[in-house]
Amino acid sequence: MSEIYDAIVVGAGPGGSSTALGLARGGAKVLLLDKFDFPRDKPCGDFIGRQAFKLTLKLGVPSTRFAEYPALTGIKMQTPSMRDLDIPGLRPGANSRVIPRAVFDTALVELALEAGAQFKRAHAQELILKDGQVTGVKDKQGDLYQAPLVIGADGWSSVVARSMGLHLNDKNTTGVAVRAYFEGVKGLDDKVAFHFPETILPGYGWLFPVGRNGCANVGLGLIAEEYSKNDKGNLGELFERFIAQTPALAGAKMVSPKRSWPLALGWQPNRPLIGPGTMLVGDAACLVGPLTGAGIYPAMRSGLVAAETALHALNLGDFSTNTLKSYERRVRREFRWRLSAEAKAQYWLRNPKNMDWALCNPLHLPASISNAITTNLLFNLG
């Protein structure tokens, strides 16, 4: 007979480790499953926005852990018409940083384990159900893990969401992105750079400084459907072209493999986030910003809210959708405005002319667009 837990969290990214942390601190017996041991790489821009960074420190990760990754001081942009803009950070000390996910995610997992969560490397395959109610998880080896609550924090391809019968992302709401680390990158000066060449629209290329030694996370991302429709070449070719046409990368050396990854941009206000004995958090709940591609803060916040709801359900001994409904309500209320505004802005900015105009005239934009594109927003998200 396998051990029985109060809750199982599938996936130990920022969403899963925050959930496990909240549950363990509330006294629950929680198992955190991931198909990889940590530290592990996760293809990402590694941009930890002000909200995510602040929350990480508040949860208890000491800032010294990230001492080699300085606070960002502003944003550089290159418009579709190749105009260069240099925008200082709107909030001094905003504290957004670029921290490799291997470092950031491991810090959060360790915090959850210190609080008492147990970790197991296991590749979850499906939910176990009895009379329609979740009773645990089965992994690819056939091993069973039992709990009355299973939280799906297993990213864009979530097996938990699939087991709940939820449709995952379609092409129109999926982003595709590719990323590699470079050394010898010039001129970033603690600023993140966003480039909007016509070849990448609707999407953008980025150069994010990792520390102060000329190392940068370089990548590009765009909407999957537009990308396949416009015959832009494959993602690798687009990336090579972006590298060749970016002066800051002249003479720089790629020091990691290129890795590509999808982005779950398909937030829908009415997509279910719960089932009998289950909740979805982070990318599994499609909480990534459709415009910015930032999803670390929503993953952490939704994880903490899921943990609070789970503790309440454990207290009641009731894991029905009725009890878990408050999680869905709270997450929708917290993120609906922001995700809808980003989705609208992203749609409007698919047109290169609009993008060019928006970047050069951010203060004269229609309110719904300008709210979603100012640098203040870029610094706050993530």
Ligand SMILES: Cc1cc2nc3c(=O)[nH]c(=O)nc-3n(C[C@H](O)[C@H](O)[C@H](O)COP(=O)(O)OP(=O)(O)OC[C@H]3O[C@@H](n4cnc5c(N)ncnc54)[C@H](O)[C@@H]3O)c2cc1C
């Ligand atoms: C190229 C790229 C760049 C990005 N850049 C940024 C950025 O700069 N800033 C930002 O805020 N966001 C960015 N994002 C989005 C961000 O990466 C995600 O929103 C964030 O990682 C979501 O966290 P999560 O915990 O929900 O999921 P994830 O971080 O994806 O974690 C899911 C975890 O689940 C595990 N897992 C998956 N399936 C299973 C399974 N079946 N069994 C067991 N374990 C499983 C995985 O190994 C993983 O550890 C980017 C995304 C991409 C693709």
